Amino acid sequence: METSNRQPVAAIILTLDEEADLAAALDSLLGWAAEVFVVDSFSRDRTPEIARSYEARGVRFVQHAFEDYSSQWRWALDNLPISQPWVLKLDADERLTEDFKAEAAARLSEPGEAAAFTVRWRLVFMGRELRWGGWRDNGSIRLWRRGRVRLNGRAVNELLLCDGPVGGIEARIVHEDRKDLQRWLRRHIRYSTLEAREMRGGRLALGAEPRFFGRPEERRAFLRRVYSALPARPLLYFLYRYVLRLGFLDGEAGFSMAYLHANFLWWIELKHMEGRLGAHVPQARQEAEKCLPYFNHCPGVFQKAYEDSPDFIRRREVWTALIDEALRGLESPLCVDVGCGTGVFSLYAARKGARVIGLDPSEEMLKLCRAEAERLKVQGAEFRKGALPLAADALAAEADLVLCSSVLEYVEDPAACVGSLARLVKDGGRLIVSLPNRRSLYRALERAVFALTGRPAYYRHVRRLFAFEEAVSLFETAGLKLEATSWYGGGPAPWSWAAALLPQERGRNLFALVFSRPGARNPAGGNDRMKPSPEKTA
Secondary structure, X not given: OOOOOOEEEEEEEEEOOOOOOHHHHHXXXXXXXXXXXXXXXXXXXXXXXXXXXXXXXXXXXXXXXXXXXXXXXXXXXXHOOOOOOEXXXXXXXXXXXXXXXXXXXXXXXXXXXXXEEEEEEXXXXXXXXXXXXXXXXXXXXXXXXXXXXXXXXXXXXXXXXEOOOEEEEEEEEEEEOOOOHHHHHHHXXXXXXXXXXXXXXXXXXXXXXXXXXXXXXXXXXXXXXXXXXXXXXXXXXXXXXXXXXXXXXXHHHHHHHHHHHHHHHHHHHHHHHHHHHOXXXXXXXXXXOOHHHHHHOOHHHHHHHHHHOHHHHHHHHHHHHHHHHHHOOOOOOEEEEEOOOOOXXXXXXXXXXXXXXXXXXXXXXXXHHHHHHHHOOOOOEEEEEOOOOOOHHHOOOOEEXXXXXXXXXXXXXXXXXXXXXXXXXXXXXXXXXXXXXXOOHHHHHHHHHHHHHOOOHHHHOOOOOEOHHHHHHHHHHOOOEEEEEEEEOOOOOOHHHHHOOOOHHHHOOEEEEEEEOOOOOOOOOOOOXXXXXXXXEO
């Protein structure tokens, strides 16, 4: 570590795909902070390479699977070998200024009774520093004595709460995200999913007492409470930032920032409503009957579809190719098929040498699976009753491969179900999931027809459809990493002919996603903690 004017500070940066910003943040810390740690959530870009290039200069790089922001910070504070008395929280798209370093050094040399310091920033957007709109007022605890703060437990926009006096540093750090707009949108789509989940759990400002004249986190809690009671909240937020706080004086950049953040708040509202009401399908029909009796009456229909329907045949081709790739090089791997249905993929994996456990809530589906296994003389496949989210005692082991085909659209709480699926996947293991594409034009037509006629019947049981980014965010939030995507399903002719001319996101009804849990794969397989029971199908 460079030694010029080092301060007794351990700086920590959390990263996920931050190749555009990380180097500038690290450069601003070297020579000032005595310790610098980068905690990466298994980035898919050059972030690990960039962080490791600084190791010779004292930066320490570790990786840890991401669950949510509070959990990641809690892990970092509990597990990093921090030896300094002070800790600095810095984002990868932020950097320290010389003024901040000088003032912070002076405050740390004579901190008095202060247990922490709030830090504000200069926000740079589209190459322009935003001086209006109220963005410069944002501040939070970023520098604290080790052991004197706690996390408020929120999954996103987490707050640090201090148990002692809190001072302030007037000099600001620079917040400048150099990634392109697409990356900004993808990140905030992920944030909106987490925020909506917090809203459904009633955690608007967990841990901070709402007080207008209190500390920054208390003032923020107060404003959140007021905001939650207002009508037309995203519109009022835009008017507050752009008009009342004079954001228009920052020109195009000021308008864009206010507009984008208002849209972000609207996405949170929509996802909150979606979670409460089960968006994308008419509610009266949705609640007309439970889905289990429907599936108990149609196993034969699904089985025949895999033999006769071009769409189902294509689905089988896509899935068997993905299963082949996932099982390649593994000896006696364990495969868990959650929502196995007719067992077509369970039996295929078993014939490829996997030990298979198929789970489904429908007894009729399970009977069909067992009969097919006996007819085809498939060894090593067991079929049990089970439904998402899986009970804790069903998660006693981790699988080499988890399958989940067209299940999540029928569940009430996708996030909880995704979490239970992710917990089944061992280090280096894979999960393959297929979901209905909300942006497909055929899906839009299908929903309109259902609203008028009540057909197709299965739509009575569908709780939601999924956009690609939304689905990826759910699984990445659960600690998995996207490996591959396959788009398929065009609907019946002649629609399927037209679908072939459209972009995949508009023309294809389904997408299959392949995720992995970071870690080394075990070619020998042999996970014995979730063996089939003695009643397994021979």
